[in-house]
Amino acid sequence: xxPHLLDMHVHGAVGVGFGAATEESRRAxxxxxxxxxxxxxxxxxxxxxxxxxxxxxxxxxxxxDGTIGGIHLEGPFLAQSCRGAHDPAVLRDPDPSLxxxxxxxxxxxxxxxxxxxxxxxxxxxxxxxxxxxxAEHDIVPAIGHTAATADExxxxxxxxxxxxxxxxIITHVFNGxxxxxxxxxxxxxxxxxxxxxxxxxxxIIADGVHVSPxxxxxxxxxxxxxxxxxxxDAMAATGLGDGAYRLGSLDVQVHDGTARIRTPDGNxxxxxxxxxxxxxxxxxxVEVAGIPEAAVLRAASDNPARALGTA
Numbered sequence: 544x545x546p547h548l549l550d551m552h553v554h555g556a557v558g559v560g561f562g563a564a565t566e567e568s569r570r571a572x573x574x575x576x577x578x579x580x581x582x583x584x585x586x587x588x589x590x591x592x593x594x595x596x597x598x599x600x601x602x603x604x605x606x607x608d609g610t611i612g613g614i615h616l617e618g619p620f621l622a623q624s625c626r627g628a629h630d631p632a633v634l635r636d637p638d639p640s641l642x643x644x645x646x647x648x649x650x651x652x653x654x655x656x657x658x659x660x661x662x663x664x665x666x667x668x669x670x671x672x673x674x675x676x677x678a679e680h681d682i683v684p685a686i687g688h689t690a691a692t693a694d695e696x697x698x699x700x701x702x703x704x705x706x707x708x709x710x711x712i713i714t715h716v717f718n719g720x721x722x723x724x725x726x727x728x729x730x731x732x733x734x735x736x737x738x739x740x741x742x743x744x745x746x747i748i749a750d751g752v753h754v755s756p757x758x759x760x761x762x763x764x765x766x767x768x769x770x771x772x773x774x775x776d777a778m779a780a781t782g783l784g785d786g787a788y789r790l791g792s793l794d795v796q797v798h799d800g801t802a803r804i805r806t807p808d809g810n811x812x813x814x815x816x817x818x819x820x821x822x823x824x825x826x827x828x829v830e831v832a833g834i835p836e837a838a839v840l841r842a843a844s845d846n847p848a849r850a851l852g853t854a
Contacts, residue, residue, distance in 0.1 A: 547840070550575065550821040551583035551659070551847040552615060552715065552746060552774035556781040560790060561585035562598030565605065572610050574782050578822045582611040583847050584659040586776075588791035589618030589629040592641060599645050603652035612853065613659035616645070617714065620663040620673065621688035627719045628804050628815035629688065630792045637663055637673035646680050658682050659851045662714040664689035665699035674699070678707040683851065686743075687714025689730050690721060696733035700743055712850050713738065713745045715776060716762065718753050718814070738766035744850035746774045749828040749839075750819040752801050756832040763834050763842075772850055773843040775824055778802055778816030790815050 555561050559571040562585075572582050585605070587598050595616070605611045618629050620637040642661065649657040660683040663673060677684050684703045686696060703711040713734040717723070723731040738745035745766050749759050753776070763771060775781075779788045780797045787805075788795045794805040795815045802818055803811040819827070821843055828839045848854035 548580045548821045548825065548843045549583045549612075549847045550580050550775050550777070550843075551772065551851055552586050552617075553582060553584075553777045553821070554586045554588065554790065554816050555779040556777060556820075558779050558783055558788070560588075560779045561611075562587045562601055565601050568602060569605055569610055571779075572605060575777075575820060578820045580821045583851055583853070584613045584615035585611045586615040586617050589621060589626075589633050590791055591633050592644075595619070595641070595645065596648055599657070600648055600652060603649055603654040603657060606649075606654040606657040607652070613657050613851070614649075615659060615685075616661045618662060618688065620661075620667060620670075621719075622664040622666065622690045624690045625664070625688045625719050625721070627688060627813045628790050628793060628795070633792070636667045637669035639669075639673055639676035642673070642676050642680065642682070656681065660685045660712050662687040664691065666691040666695050670699065671702065674702055674706050681852075683707070683709065683712055685712035685714045686730065686734070688719040691730050693728045693730065693733040696730040697737070700733065700737050704742065709852065710737075710741070710743045710770070710850075712772070713743050715746045715748050715753065715774065717758060718748065735762065735765050738770045741767040741770050744770050744772050744846065746772045748776050748817055749773055749824045749832060750775065750817045751827050751831060752817065752819075753814065759828060759832040760834065763838060768838060768841060769846060769849065771842045772846045773821065773824055773828065773839065774847070775819055775821040776817040777820055778818065780818045781820060
């Protein structure tokens with residue numbers, strides 16, 4: 544029987560990041576399954592071309608046997624200023640040939656259609672061509688890690704509808720983008736407005752770290768109930784606790800349940816994913832943020848399936 548919860552943005556667990564060796568990745572997926580969570584899309588952080596090819600190849604057998612529903616590429620076409628926990632050395636402008644290559648690798652591994660969504664910054668040169676390439680491969684464009692203006696974000700949302708015939712995903716709204724300001728709403732304002740009209744699926748990480756309770760309440764009050772999606776953004780530390788970990792090519796330190804990049808000078812930088820499962824996020828959203836349970840469960844089960852086109 545399919546687990547009730549569906550996480551479409553999750554990077555790993557129990558010391559393993561998705562994209563590691565196939566059996567290690569299977570162990571991470573198994574941990575989430577034990578918590579009643581199906582992996583709708585295993586998320587990969589930005590990497591070199593060679594690394595991303597190797598990582599999708601490692602995940603292909605898990606897609607084939609149904610251990611995971613697909614793959615989410617979070618990058619590498621992200622804004623440097625809003626990169627969060629992505630290695631700045633591997634970020635680049637949109638390159639449709641990378642998508643074509645990864646799609647071919649997965650098709651050759653008997654996992655056609657495995658890439659479900661790709662996060663990119665729409666202000667980068669080549670984004671329009673990237674959206675068209677994603678449409679050709681039936682991949683959902685996801686807007687995130689972006690410094691786009693509200694107008695640029697809105698234009699990208701409209702283009703996705705025109706080219707793909709479906710709503711885009713907004714990757715973890717309020718995170719990986721400039722803070723909302725009343726004189727410059729930026730991508731957050733455009734995303735919430737689009738979500739309110741049912742024109743985008745809006746992810747939110749309700750883990751008590753990424754977004755405050757009042758902002759989670761605002762999101763649930765503002766976005767169409769069928770278009771808000773709860774995600775965990777869980778990384779390798781999930782299920783283990785505090786300590787030193789890796790996220791892609793970067794060192795991460797987890798302290799009191801919060802994961803942060805360890806910078807070369809030894810200091811702690813950006814938040815580096817979450818350490819809570821989607822089940823933990825559901826509980827927090829209900830018990831701390833005070834969101835009605837029915838709305839939270841819809842955001843953590845039916846809505847992600849709609850966003851991925853698997854409902």
